[in-house]
Each structure stands twice: as structure tokens, then as C-alpha cells.
Amino acid sequence: MAKRPYQPKDFYFRKAKDEGLRARSAFKIEEIAKKHAIFKKGQNVVDLGAAPGGFLQIILNAIGPTGFVVGVDLAAIKPLGRPNVKTAVLDVLADDFHEQLEALQGGPIDVVVSDLAPKTTGIKDVDEARSLRLVGVALEVAKRRGRAGGHFVAKLFMGGEFEEVRKGLREAYEDVKVVRPEATRGASMEIYLVGLRRRA
Ligand SMILES: C[S@@+](CC[C@H](N)C(=O)[O-])C[C@H]1O[C@@H](n2cnc3c(N)ncnc32)[C@H](O)[C@@H]1O
Numbered sequence: 001m002a003k004r005p006y007q008p009k010d011f012y013f014r015k016a017k018d019e020g021l022r023a024r025s026a027f028k029i030e031e032i033a034k035k036h037a038i039f040k041k042g043q044n045v046v047d048l049g050a051a052p053g054g055f056l057q058i059i060l061n062a063i064g065p066t067g068f069v070v071g072v073d074l075a076a077i078k079p080l081g082r083p084n085v086k087t088a089v090l091d092v093l094a095d096d097f098h099e100q101l102e103a104l105q106g107g108p109i110d111v112v113v114s115d116l117a118p119k120t121t122g123i124k125d126v127d128e129a130r131s132l133r134l135v136g137v138a139l140e141v142a143k144r145r146g147r148a149g150g151h152f153v154a155k156l157f158m159g160g161e162f163e164e165v166r167k168g169l170r171e172a173y174e175d176v177k178v179v180r181p182e183a184t185r186g187a188s189m190e191i192y193l194v195g196l197r198r199r200a
Contacts, residue, residue, distance in 0.1 A: 139168065
């Protein structure tokens, strides 16, 4: 039988399973965090679009027992077995989302993380516009609650509005990076925008 070609999808899928991670996407935040020193012990973090919890597993390890993380998603997230994580089923597009989040998580937020992704339709413009709307929510969370000096990481489908978003981010953060992690599937249009050190 012919040998199957190398498929990164299988590699990261298996690696996630081997390491007890809930999703292969965990490797994306791990890579971004390592590259840009995003997390520190004791931070207050929010993870938007957090189900099934792969990012949360990495974040929990990085912030340690003195940190705190809230993960929200339309889908329920199975308990992570740690006292310093709260999860909730929330629609980030709901009118009262910011109030609901504030009720779950006090204080300024050190790192706003968003892996929010719309259900794709295959129609490029529609998918990009939906992705953009979700990134808008993450940016609004950072604007309302982000601590000066804190960081921002959000997934975005690369499209026409990308430069606009990057420009906005540059106004709010001292340094802005664009990352396409290794674990991103070959044809995917997704990238992560990273904002470092929120301006006061
Ligand atoms: C790529 S997945 C996240 C994977 C996650 N980072 C992990 O590591 O397990 C994208 C998530 O965005 C969520 N999502 C999309 N639209 C949403 C909305 N309006 N409100 C809340 N979550 C949403 C989806 O339910 C989905 O679970």
C-alpha cells in the first residue's frame, strides 16, 4: 500500500491526544505565548470562544494557581478541575455581553485572548465579515477592561479589513505582531493579531 503523505493535521491531532489536550488549537496559543511572552503567573485572563478548552489548559498552566481565567463560549465547556477557572455559556454578540462578563470577572484584565470563529459559510466576504465582528468584541473587551501594560491575542480571518484592524491595534498597543502558528491548517485564512503592552 502506498505511504500516506505527511499531514500536519494528523500530527497535531495526535500530539494533542498524547498530551491530554482537548484541542489541537492548544498548540497555537502555546506557540504565540512562548514567542511573545504573553502570560505570567498570577494574571487575570479572559478567553473568548474557549470551547472545548484547549487554550484554557495552556493558559491555566501558564498563569499558575494564583492566576484566574474566565472562558466563555456558545458551547458548554467541560469542567477543567481547577479552582481558578470559571466558564460560562455566553453569546459574545448579545447586547448585554459586556455586563455579563463583568459579573463573572472582576478587576482589570491582564490578557484578552480570543479564538472566536464564526461558523463558516464558504462565502469569503460573509465569513470575513463575521470574523471581523467577533474580533470587534474582543477589542471592545480590551478597551473597557484591559490593564495598561497588558496584552491582546485574537484570531482573525485574513481579509480586506485586516489593515484597518491592525492600525486600530497599533493605536492601543505599543507593539503589534501578526502570527500564523505552525498548528494552523494549510489552507486556513486565519492569523492571530497580537497586541503587546497596552498603552495607558
Ligand atoms: C476555534 S473554536 C475555539 C477553540 C478553543 N480555543 C480551544 O482551544 O478549545 C471557536 C469557538 O468560537 C465560538 N463562538 C463563535 N461565535 C461565538 C459567539 N457569538 N459567542 C461565543 N462563542 C462563539 C464557537 O462556539 C467555537 O467554540
